[in-house]
Amino acid sequence: MKPDSKIEILKNCSFLSGAENHILSALADATHNLEIAGGETVVAKGDSGSTMFFIASGKVRVHDGEVVLATLGTGEVFGEMAVLDADVRSASVTAETETLLLSLERDDLWQTISQSSEALKTIIVSVLQRERSIVHDVTTRTAQVQAFEKELEIGRRIQADFLPEYVPEVENWEITSYFEAAREVAGDFYDLFELEPGKQLAVVIGDVCDKGVGAALFMTLFRSLIRASCQYSALNPDIGKAADGSRDHISRILQTGIDFTNHYISTTHSKSSMFASLFFGVLDPQSGELVYANAGHESPIIIRSGGGHDILEVTGGIVGLFPFATFSIATEQLNPGDLLLSYTDGVNEAKNENGDQFTEERILKTAISGWKNSEDLLNRLLDEIYTFRGDAAQSDDITVLILHNLVVD
Amino acid sequence: MGDMSILVGQEQGNVAVTVLKIEGDIDASTFKDLQDKAAELVEEGASNILLDMADVKYMGSAGFRAIHAIANMLNKEHEEGMYKSKHVKLLNPHGEVARVIKTLGFDSFLEIYEDRNAAIASF
Numbered sequence: 001m002k003p004d005s006k007i008e009i010l011k012n013c014s015f016l017s018g019a020e021n022h023i024l025s026a027l028a029d030a031t032h033n034l035e036i037a038g039g040e041t042v043v044a045k046g047d048s049g050s051t052m053f054f055i056a057s058g059k060v061r062v063h064d065g066e067v068v069l070a071t072l073g074t075g076e077v078f079g080e081m082a083v084l085d086a087d088v089r090s091a092s093v094t095a096e097t098e099t100l101l102l103s104l105e106r107d108d109l110w111q112t113i114s115q116s117s118e119a120l121k122t123i124i125v126s127v128l129q130r131e132r133s134i135v136h137d138v139t140t141r142t143a144q145v146q147a148f149e150k151e152l153e154i155g156r157r158i159q160a161d162f163l164p165e166y167v168p169e170v171e172n173w174e175i176t177s178y179f180e181a182a183r184e185v186a187g188d189f190y191d192l193f194e195l196e197p198g199k200q201l202a203v204v205i206g207d208v209c210d211k212g213v214g215a216a217l218f219m220t221l222f223r224s225l226i227r228a229s230c231q232y233s234a235l236n237p238d239i240g241k242a243a244d245g246s247r248d249h250i251s252r253i254l255q256t257g258i259d260f261t262n263h264y265i266s267t268t269h270s271k272s273s274m275f276a277s278l279f280f281g282v283l284d285p286q287s288g289e290l291v292y293a294n295a296g297h298e299s300p301i302i303i304r305s306g307g308g309h310d311i312l313e314v315t316g317g318i319v320g321l322f323p324f325a326t327f328s329i330a331t332e333q334l335n336p337g338d339l340l341l342s343y344t345d346g347v348n349e350a351k352n353e354n355g356d357q358f359t360e361e362r363i364l365k366t367a368i369s370g371w372k373n374s375e376d377l378l379n380r381l382l383d384e385i386y387t388f389r390g391d392a393a394q395s396d397d398i399t400v401l402i403l404h405n406l407v408v409d
Numbered sequence: 410m411g412d413m414s415i416l417v418g419q420e421q422g423n424v425a426v427t428v429l430k431i432e433g434d435i436d437a438s439t440f441k442d443l444q445d446k447a448a449e450l451v452e453e454g455a456s457n458i459l460l461d462m463a464d465v466k467y468m469g470s471a472g473f474r475a476i477h478a479i480a481n482m483l484n485k486e487h488e489e490g491m492y493k494s495k496h497v498k499l500l501n502p503h504g505e506v507a508r509v510i511k512t513l514g515f516d517s518f519l520e521i522y523e524d525r526n527a528a529i530a531s532f
Contacts, residue, residue, distance in 0.1 A: 209470035210437075270481060273474040296513040317514010321477050325514060343430070 001035050001055070006102060009056045014129075015077045017120035023112060030108035034101040036060075038164060041094045042101070043079055048088050050106040052079040058099025062091050071096065083109060084127065102170040107168065152184045155216065159185050162220045164192045170201055170285045174404040176374040178382070180346075181397050187215025187276075188344045188397035189223050195234040200250060202230055205401045207297065207344040218265075218274045222319070225264055226280065230257040250282045250291045251329045258293050258327045265320040275320035279312070279342050288334040288405055293327045297320045298345055299360075303367050305337025305409065336407035339374060341367050346398035350385050353392045357383055374402040413439035415446050420459075422529040427455040428500075429523070432464040435472030447479040456483060457532040461525075462502040473513060480519075493520055500528045 006028035010016050016024065031054070036042055043049055045064060055076050062070040062078060069091055072078055081091050083106045113119045167175045177190055187208035194201055204226055208215045233256045258280055266272070279300055281292035294300070296318035302310040316327035334340060343363065350358040366384050371377035380402055385398070413433035420426045427450050435443060447458060458479060462468075476497065485529035498520045502510055510516050522528035 209474060261423065273477040273481065275470075275473070275477075275513075314512055314514075316511075317517060318473075322514075322518045 001100075001102075003028055008033055008138050009054060009075070009102060012075045013054055013077060014075070015054075015080065015126045016119065016122060017038075019119035020115075020116055023119045026112045026115075027104065027109070028044045028102075030112065031102040031104050034103050036095040036099045036101060038095050038097045038099075041092055043082075043089045043093045045090065045092045046088050049079060049082045049110040050086075051103050052077060052083040052106075052109065054102040054104070056100040056102055058101075059096040060093050060099055061096050061254075062093050064091050080127075084123075085318045085409045090250075097270040102369075126408065135259065152213075155213065156181075159216050161290065162223050163189060165294055168192055168194060168201065172406050173201075173283075173285055174374045174402075174406055176378050176400075176402040176404075178378055178398070178400040180394070180399075182346070182394045183212055185213055186397040187211055187214035187219055188346065188399040189219045190399050190401045191223055191227060192401075193227055193231070193254065195230065195250075195282065201283045202227075203281045203283060203342075203401065203403065204278065205300075205342045205344060205399060206276045206280075206299070207346075207397070207399075208276045209274060211396070214272075214274070218272070218276070218320075221265065221269075222261060222276050222278070225261040225391045226278075230254070233257065247289065247291060247331065250284070254282055254291055254293060254329055255327070256281060258295065262319045262325055262327070266323045266325070269320070273321065277318050277345075283334070283403065288336070288338070290332045290334055290340070290357065291329060292332065293329050295327055298343055298348060300340055300342035301364060301367050302332060302334065303339045305335065305405075309364070309368060334403065336405055336409040338405050339377070340403040341377070344397060344399040346394075346396035347381070347385065349396060350389055350398070351392055351395055352379075352390050353389055358388050374404040378402060413442060415443065417446070417450065417459040420529045422532055423502050424457055424532050425455075426457045426532050427528075428459045428461055430461040430464070434469075435465060435475065436467060436469040437471045440469075440471035440475040444475045444478055448482060449474075451482050456496060458483065459500055459528050459532075460497065461500045462506060463500065465502065465506050466504075468502075468506045468509060473515060474509050476515070476519070485493050493518055496532075498522060498528055498531065501523060 007024050010024045010028055040330050042053065042060065055072060055074050057074055058263050059071060059073050060078065061068050062072060078093050113123065163179060167177055175192065179188065179190065187210060191204040192201065192222045206222055208218045208222060230253055231251045277297035278295040279292065279297040281290050283290050292312065293316060294312055295316050296314055299311045299313050302312065310332065312332060315330050317325055348358055348360050348363055362384060363381065367377065369380060371380055381400065410411060413431060414436060416430040418428040418430065420428055429446065431443065433439065480494040480497040500522050502521065522531065
């Protein structure tokens with residue numbers, strides 16, 4: 001590049017806009033041409049560097065890993081911070097297109113610029129202007145982050161409304177629930193509702209895949225479809241030939257609820273590939289009979305009052321992906337003193353600092369540890385999880401739902 | 410978060426089959442790479458994909474979502490919501506991965522093969 005063109009480029013650069021011609025001319029003599037191919041990285045964050053660059057033509061991006069901080073073009077400079085304060089590079093710079101640069105060494109810059117108070121003043125003003133622009137950006141972004149946080153808080157409060165407001169009072173049964181989201185909004189959920197007032201109690205515990213807002217949106221869908229379809233079919237005699245609360249009738253209500261929910265989500269929302277694992281049961285509080293489907297969910301445990309336990313294995317796959325999925329219904333008996341412990345994978349997959357998981361074995365060990373009541377069992381389980389986890393962060397939502405038959409045999 | 414790599418191979422059975430040999434973990438940090446790679450191959454004309462799972466040590470729910478999404482990409486319109494995918498099949502999942510496939514019920518909706526030649530001939 002000819003010396004005149006170099007001077008022209010430096011002159012049009014705001015970084016040196018007040019410098020006199022003889023200063024620009026001296027600086028131009030000290031610069032070197034540098035041709036950079038698109039995709040090539042010119043400076044890397046953390047490196048020490050003594051060179052600054054003027055962009056003669058082309059385009060570069062200033063970035064920290066994947067995060068793009070700025071895009072710069074003709075007449076702009078980069079690398080000046082490390083040159084001025086002799087610290088390491090604060091960000092990386094990569095050419096977006098074929099780019100022509102003029103490079104200038106720290107010593108050359110200082111030597112030349114110190115001869116002109118006007119040029120020094122321009123550089124100080126230029127650096128301060130950049131600082132003001134950064135302060136402005138940070139202020140704007142902080143306001144944006146606060147607005148997002150507020151939205152998320154509204155989402156969290158609305159989602160809380162999709163969990164039962166209170167645990168229903170059921171004579172001779174103690175029901176205990178626990179829910180702790182890993183983030184503001186969660187994919188876990190549980191539900192407790194009576195099919196008809198004073199009659200069978202529907203019990204749902206579920207885990208929608210993925211985390212955050214997407215999972216939370218689908219959680220509200222799964223929960224609402226199950227509750228709505230079951231309550232509707234409980235009131236609708238056409239669902240069963242005999243709406244008499246018999247095992248067949250309850251099975252049909254449960255089957256309708258899970259089939260309807262699966263079909264709706266797998267056909268209407270197929271493109272999202274979102275699914276949930278669910279344990280879904282209907283308890284007859286009088287007889288202790290539990291009719292249930294376990295759709296790909298962590299197996300609940302029944303702790304028998306006389307010792308021993310039973311595991312309620314899966315009766316089918318997950319809900320929400322495959323329109324033709326079938327879900328089998330099974331039956332168990334919760335006898336006087338028996339307790340059902342159900343949970344989501346935030347419990348068995350809780351991780352400690354080494355990445356080890358809490359596991360079903362530890363859950364079972366706690367479940368047979370001689371608790372006083374369901375509240376006591378829940379507290380023991382949570383204590384065990386927190387102790388196991390140590391300083392490791394909670395990685396997933398945790399939900400626990402316990403049903404305890406209080407009838408004394 | 411785990412690492413994952415994908416090796417792409419082409420096989421000719423009754424039809425052309427693209428084999429993706431996956432190594433490592435398919436989790437929240439890697440599933441996108443698998444999905445993107447499959448999308449790229451489908452864009453280039455692949456219409457049958459065999460996922461070789463022999464070297465997959467862990468697959469989380471994100472991995473299952475990715476496989477469902479890949480099956481969706483290859484479903485012809487008239488096959489929408491069909492029982493088992495005709496265009497995406499699994500080869501040799503084992504250990505914990507095989508157990509989770511069964512627990513989540515994916516074995517009912519994906520053909521799973523132990524023999525590579527049989528898998529390729531099945532398309």
